Amino acid sequence: xxxxxxxxxxxxxxxxxxxxxxxxxxxxxxxxxxxxxxxxxxxxxxxxxxxxxxxxxxxxxxxxxxxxxxxxxxxxxxxxxxxxxxxxxxxxxxxxxxxxxxxxxxxxxxxxxxxxxxxxxxxxxxxxxxxxxxxxxxxxxxxxxxxxxxxxxxxxxxxxxxxxxxxxxxxxxxxxxxxxxxxxxxxxxxxxxxxxxxxxxxxxxxxxxxxxxxxxxxx
Amino acid sequence: xxxxxxxxxxxxxxxxxxxxxxxxxxxxxxxxxxxxxxxxxxxxxxxxxxxxxxxxxxxxxxxxxxxxxxxxxxxxxxxxxxxxxxxxxxxxxxxxxxxxxxxxxxxxxxxxxxxxxxxxxxxxxxxxxxxxxxxxxxxxxxxxxxxxxxxxxxxxxxxxxxxxxxxxxxxxxxxxxxxxxxxxxxxxxxxxxxxxxxxxxxxxxxxxxxxxxxxxxxxxxxxxxxxxxxxxxxxxxxxxxxxxxxxxxxxxxxxxx
Amino acid sequence: xxxxxxxxxxxxxxxxxxxxxxxxxxxxxxxxxxxxxxxxxxxxxxxxxxxxxxxxxxxxxxxxxxxxxxxxxxxxxxxxxxxxxxxxxxxxxxxxxxxxxxxxxxxxxxxxxxxxxxxxxxxxxxxxxxxxxxxxxxxxxxxxxxxxxxxxxxxxxxxxxxxxxxxxxxxxxxxxxxxxxxxxxxxxxxxxxxxxxxxxxxxxxxxxxxxxxxxxxxxxx
Numbered sequence: 001x002x003x004x005x006x007x008x009x010x011x012x013x014x015x016x017x018x019x020x021x022x023x024x025x026x027x028x029x030x031x032x033x034x035x036x037x038x039x040x041x042x043x044x045x046x047x048x049x050x051x052x053x054x055x056x057x058x059x060x061x062x063x064x065x066x067x068x069x070x071x072x073x074x075x076x077x078x079x080x081x082x083x084x085x086x087x088x089x090x091x092x093x094x095x096x097x098x099x100x101x102x103x104x105x106x107x108x109x110x111x112x113x114x115x116x117x118x119x120x121x122x123x124x125x126x127x128x129x130x131x132x133x134x135x136x137x138x139x140x141x142x143x144x145x146x147x148x149x150x151x152x153x154x155x156x157x158x159x160x161x162x163x164x165x166x167x168x169x170x171x172x173x174x175x176x177x178x179x180x181x182x183x184x185x186x187x188x189x190x191x192x193x194x195x196x197x198x199x200x201x202x203x204x205x206x207x208x209x210x211x212x213x214x215x216x217x218x219x
Numbered sequence: 220x221x222x223x224x225x226x227x228x229x230x231x232x233x234x235x236x237x238x239x240x241x242x243x244x245x246x247x248x249x250x251x252x253x254x255x256x257x258x259x260x261x262x263x264x265x266x267x268x269x270x271x272x273x274x275x276x277x278x279x280x281x282x283x284x285x286x287x288x289x290x291x292x293x294x295x296x297x298x299x300x301x302x303x304x305x306x307x308x309x310x311x312x313x314x315x316x317x318x319x320x321x322x323x324x325x326x327x328x329x330x331x332x333x334x335x336x337x338x339x340x341x342x343x344x345x346x347x348x349x350x351x352x353x354x355x356x357x358x359x360x361x362x363x364x365x366x367x368x369x370x371x372x373x374x375x376x377x378x379x380x381x382x383x384x385x386x387x388x389x390x391x392x393x394x395x396x397x398x399x400x401x402x403x404x405x406x407x408x409x410x411x412x413x414x415x416x417x418x419x420x421x422x423x424x425x426x427x428x429x430x431x432x433x434x435x436x437x438x439x440x441x442x443x444x445x446x447x448x449x450x451x452x453x454x455x456x457x458x459x460x461x462x463x464x465x466x467x468x469x470x471x472x473x474x475x476x
Numbered sequence: 477x478x479x480x481x482x483x484x485x486x487x488x489x490x491x492x493x494x495x496x497x498x499x500x501x502x503x504x505x506x507x508x509x510x511x512x513x514x515x516x517x518x519x520x521x522x523x524x525x526x527x528x529x530x531x532x533x534x535x536x537x538x539x540x541x542x543x544x545x546x547x548x549x550x551x552x553x554x555x556x557x558x559x560x561x562x563x564x565x566x567x568x569x570x571x572x573x574x575x576x577x578x579x580x581x582x583x584x585x586x587x588x589x590x591x592x593x594x595x596x597x598x599x600x601x602x603x604x605x606x607x608x609x610x611x612x613x614x615x616x617x618x619x620x621x622x623x624x625x626x627x628x629x630x631x632x633x634x635x636x637x638x639x640x641x642x643x644x645x646x647x648x649x650x651x652x653x654x655x656x657x658x659x660x661x662x663x664x665x666x667x668x669x670x671x672x673x674x675x676x677x678x679x680x681x682x683x684x685x686x687x688x689x690x691x692x693x694x695x696x697x
Contacts, residue, residue: 065677067634070648070668077661119309122272123368127323127375128299137322141313156540163542167641174545187553194545202540 005189012180019176020197022090026172027159029094034101034158035151041102042109042147043135056106063103069164071096076168093165101158108150112143149213156202156209163198173197222281223248223410224269224379229278231261231268238264240434242278248378251411253421253442256431257457262414265431266381269412270294270301283378299327302372303381306388308364310356316343316367317352323375335374342370346400362393369400380404382413398424418461422446430454484663487654491667494650495675501567501646502633508568509575509632510625516576517583521609531580538577543638546570551642567639575632582628586621587613623687630679647671 009016045056063071076092079085087095116139124138166174177190184190222245229242239261246252254262267273268280271287271294280287287297311319317339324335343349346366356364365385372380382401386394398420405411405424415421421428421442428445430438430453437451449455516531538546551566561569590613598612640649651668655661 061677061680064680066669066672067637067676069637069640070672073648073652074665074669077655078665081662117307117309119305119307120311123305123309123311125272125294126270126298126303126305127371128295128327129323130295130327133326137326138311142311160540160542163544164638166544174548181552185556187556188549191545191549191553195541195549198541198545199537203536206536206540 005186008180008184008186008189009193012176015176015180016173016193019171019173022170023162023165023172023174026090026093026097026165026170027162030097030101030158030162031155033094033098034105034154037098037102038105038109038151039140041106042113043140045106045110046113046139060103060107063100068096068100068161069167071100072164072168089165089168089170092168093162093170097158097162100161101154104154104157105151108154109143109147112146113139115146116142145216149209149216152205152209152212156205159202159205160198222246223250223283224412225279225281226265227279227281229268229280230276231264231273232276238434239268242434242436244429244436244439246379246410246412248410249408251405251413251424251426252429253413253415253425253427254429254431255415255418255421255457259433260431261434262431263383266303266383266412266414269379269381270298270303272303295327299323299375300378301381302375302377302379303383304365304368304372304385306384308356308361308368308385308388310364310368310371312356315353315355316348316359319356319367320371320374323371328375339370339374342373343367345403346370360393361389362396365389365393365397366400369397369404373404379410379412382411382415384414384416386415386417416461418446418458430457432457479666480660480663483658483660484667487664487667490650490654491647491671494645494647495671497644498633498636498646498675501564501571501636501639501644504568505571505575505632505636506629508572509579512572512576513579513583516580517587520580520584521587535577535580538574539581543570543574543635544641546573547639547642563639563642563644566642567636567644571632571635571639574635575628578628578631579625582621582624583617585624586617589620590616619690623683623690626683626686630676630683633679634676 041056041059044052066074072092075087075096076089079087079092120138120142121134124134129138162172163174165172166178174194177194181187181190224244224246226242226244229239229244230237231239242265244252244265254265256262264273268275269282271292275288278288282297282300286292310316311322314322317336320339320343321332321335324330324338325332328335340349340352343352346369348363348366348370351359351363351367356367359367369380369385385401386397389397394417398417401411401413402420402424413421413424423442425442428438428440428442429436430445430449430451432453438445438449438454440450445454446458449458516535519527519531547566547570550561550570551563554561594612594616595608598608603611636644636646637648640646640652643649645653647668651664655664658664
């Protein structure tokens with residue numbers, strides 16, 4: 001029984017590989033855009049401009065109040081209706097993960113920047129640094145250590161949440177798995193394999209985040 | 220000789236709370252002015268207004284004749300001419316000492332690396348810390364960090380240097396090494412505005428003492444006159460707090476309102 | 477774009493029921509997760525030799541895999557081994573599995589966050605380990621954990637939308653069903669969004685307020 005299971009997995013590898021590529025692509029793009037968007041959010045939030053902060057707060061609370069899966073449906077079903085825009089479900093998923101991820105990373109970045117001593121900003125300004133230079137050379141590099149472990153945790157959540165893409169029709173690793181199950185009825189094997197697939201991607205990230213946090217908290 | 224720095228009718232409030240009230244102060248080029256006064260009298264705020272870390276609410280502030288209280292003022296330019304050293308030094312912890320010193324000259328003033336480095340190292344040598352050029356701030360003592368903070372400002376070739384209680388956060392045995400650096404700068408003829416509680420130092424280094432209280436300047440005199448013969452009761456009370464001598468000459472107190 | 481208000485009103489009873497299901501699934505999952513987490517936390521704090529490693533393994537497995545996969549496994553795969561489970565039951569089991577792991581971490585962190593100085597002063601006035609646990613560690617760990625616990629409760633409540641994938645009639649499933657039946661996509665999505673905002677936004681704002689209040693108490697800043 002076990003050998004035929006393993007055989008099945010090996011035979012299905014190319015198919016699963018394609019599905020996995022989709023899952024990883026969605027996650028990867030989500031991670032990249034979240035990071036860029038998050039740093040932007042965090043920097044903007046740390047400027048302490050009242051109207052900007054209000055805007056950012058609304059954005060944040062919208063993505064906290066409405067669950068990610070609901071956002072996926074809102075964009076997938078809603079965009080065609082509201083904006084006559086039909087996006088393929090792959091990009092729908094990337095968009096939602098990026099917007100949600102950016103708000104989460106953004107809060108981390110903002111917290112990290114706020115935790116820096118106020119004097120760093122003043123010392124930087126006093127030698128004539130402009131805003132870009134201040135953030136680029138002084139503030140963000142020092143905030144980096146504080147930002148990284150929580151951000152890696154967010155990356156893990158993005159990867160896990162990308163699994164929801166199957167529910168709006170993306171042919172990701174789960175969909176492929178389900179197709180195989182339809183043919184072979186090996187649901188325990190396939191779902192087990194999917195379980196381990198995600199585990200072996202996410203666990204190293206979680207462990208790395210913890211290790212970094214331990215190392216850098218005593219720095 | 221016209222003043223290098225001029226505060227005229229200068230006002231600042233935090234919200235509804237007035238912090239600086241109708242300040243008139245002129246500083247000539249090469250002068251060393253020490254500002255004294257009780258906590259909360261606005262002396263730090265005065266300094267911070269000079270390099271734009273605090274905004275003003277009224278009056279005039281001129282640097283070499285240019286009005287700074289103008290919406291068009293480029294504070295980045297001003298800050299290169301007015302250097303500031305803080306109580307908690309605030310060196311950039313993620314950079315070596317040398318990188319701390321070179322950041323401004325290279326990235327703001329766009330100078331050539333070789334020239335900037337030569338100046339930085341020369342100044343480091345003058346304060347006796349050349350061997351620390353590749354160290355990180357956390358490896359250094361408070362006194363060493365503060366001396367490097369001074370050098371960091373000097374590398375920008377400022378016209379004026381502001382010192383905001385720069386020894387207040389230091390262990391006592393490190394205070395002198397920092398004050399000596401400031402004294403050297405004074406001897407070289409640099410224009411300095413110093414806020415401090417170190418009375419002996421103030422007396423030794425100042426060309427003029429400015430005594431403030433509650434956002435106003437109460438007295439402006441040469442150090443000897445100020446310390447031996449304060450004219451206002453307030454100044455007298457203030458100086459008394461720093462003295463352990465029992466019998467102070469009692470003067471007919473002339474209240475300058 | 478017309479907005480069929482009459483239709484919306486006609487669906488309200490169904491949505492009310494759906495909110496009930498969401499709350500049912502969510503609250504049961506919170507309760508069972510908390511119980512599981514308390515047991516796990518006790519095992520971790522007392523360092524029971526064999527069980528401790530088991531708990532740690534469980535926590536890592538549950539936290540590093542998606543809820544959807546766990547759900548599909550319980551609902552689709554287990555029946556092939558003879559275990560037939562309803563969508564509702566699968567939802568509860570899976571969310572307990574996931575929630576239990578998250579809450580275990582929160583409680584463990586809470587206990588570890590009690591400053592060592594507290595333990596030292598407790599011991600130095602002669603408290604036994606048991607008294608120390610009851611009077612010093614648990615109350616303080618409890619308070620320290622509160623914002624995190626509450627945040628995870630809200631998280632579990634929101635994750636109930638995922639169980640729509642196994643036909644549990646909560647708010648998302650109900651929305652999808654009505655869209656499939658009547659094609660009133662615009663109206664149904666609007667209702668769904670409104671329900672989410674009304675249900676989850678107050679909780680999120682409450683959490684922010686709780687975090688701020690507790691920070692003041694903690695460090696007096």
